[in-house]
Amino acid sequence: MELKIGFDIANKTLIGVDGAALTLPPVTQGDTLDVVLQGMELLDSGDYRKTAIPFTTIKCGIGFIDAPPKAGWVKLRVAGEDTAALVYNTSKVAVETALNALSTVVSRGGLTVIPGGATNIFAVKWNLAAETTPITVSVMSLYPKCFSRVITWDLDYGLIFLVKLFQAPVAFTDQFSLPMPPAVTSATVRAGTGARNEVQKITIPAGAQGEFSITWSGLTTAIVPVPTATSTAIAAAMNDLYSDGVERFRVTKPGARYYYVEFVGPLEKADQALLTITMESQPVIETPTGSLPLNGPGVEAALDGKAEVPMRLEIEIIDGGDSGTPVQTDITVVNDMIDDPMAIATDPDWLEQLVDPVAWVEHDHSQIIIGLRNYVVGVGDAVLSTYNITHNLATLNVHVTVRENGGTNHRIPDDTYTCTIVNENQVQIVFPTVPAEGQYVVIISSSGP
Secondary structure, X not given: OEEEEEEEOOOOEEEOOOOOOOOOOOEEOOOEEEEEEEEEEEOOOOOEEEEOOOOOEEEXXXXXXXXXXXXXXXXXXXXXXXXXXXEOOOOHHHHHHHHHOOHHHHHOOOEEEEOOOOOOEEEEEEOOXXXXXXXXXXXXXXXXXXXXXXXXXXXXXXEEEEEEEEEXXXXXXXXXXXXXXXXXXXXXXXXXOOOOOOEEEEEOOOOOOOEEEEEEOOEEOOOEEOOOOOHHHHHHHHHXXXXXXXXXXXXEOOOOOEEEEEEXXXXXXXXXXXXXXXXXXXXXXXXXXXXXEOOOXXXXXXXXXXXXXXXXXXEEEEOOOOOOOOEEEEEEEEOOOOOHHHHOOOOHHHOOOOOOOOOOOOOOHHHOOOOOOEEEXXXXXXXXXEEEEEOXXXXXXXXXXXXXXXXXXXXXXXXXXXXXXXXXXXXXXXXXXXXXXXXXXXEEEEOOO
């Protein structure tokens, strides 16, 4: 799931990417959140303009703010001497008693734990104002996973050591990066042999930007801009690798975002090296993105059987310094009822049974049909005559029908092409002649009990 969050750089606040108030949708336990931050700059007109976020580190977490531990114990240390184990919800009086039982504390004049305040925060001060020996957390075994923090305040009457025990975020990441646009790729479609030409595929995915060049057999083409890439432009760049004017690379476009490169002329009917794509002038996308998994034990512990739990999402953007300004917003984490082990029900009793069943027929799982029992695909690219089709119906018992794609939509007689059941998930169809682009539609279906 993707969370798009705007960050008002000047005011250090979280807003919507449209400049409106931010309202985050509920997120589900077990999901991985892709947190995408968009920098926003407030103009004098009152409108927002999108801009880059200057950062060296971004931290993002989901959890509770200063929530106390629920179980376990902790020990405090003074000058190398530890207290007895203090239970997670121990009182301030008990903490004071445990500290003053230490010989090192007695020799330094004793300590006082200031009463009042949150149950998981202990303000500790020396009775002698001149004493500065620190108080630390030496060891803890708390549930859920907890952190400790000791903050020192220098006041008129001496040092105050603020000892805090609080639950860790249920999800956290500081791995944010500026993503690159998807790159142009190449792959072999059909290897060249003594009987047929090699065909390779160049794919330009949605969102690709910049320019690219193609290297083959040590030769590199001129740069091809992504926005103006066409079969003609790619063919021209590749054939210009040679100055004799002979066509060696024939380029067609059988699909919306990919091209077929057929090796012809002097390169026909032979195995060829794979085309290598090099991206040029590829702009960085100015929206830092990080992954925040919600599948840890902390999420389960926080939900504790509840349908949903309100939490806080906190983001801190650091630009070169030691710390930034944390900003927070509300977020709801929803319990996940449907788990992966339920994908195949071993006991059908969780289904609603008939009020008055009249005839139960014994069965086993091999008789249950799951999902759509047919597969439809268009074929024909003016290059290939053989098509390996993966239908994923998981059975050898399939029916294969080929019809015209458009026009009269006539069914093609079975004896005009060859069909082989390769395995339970794949068939191979061989046409006597190369079909035109998008000439046929293949329907593969199966039936069962």
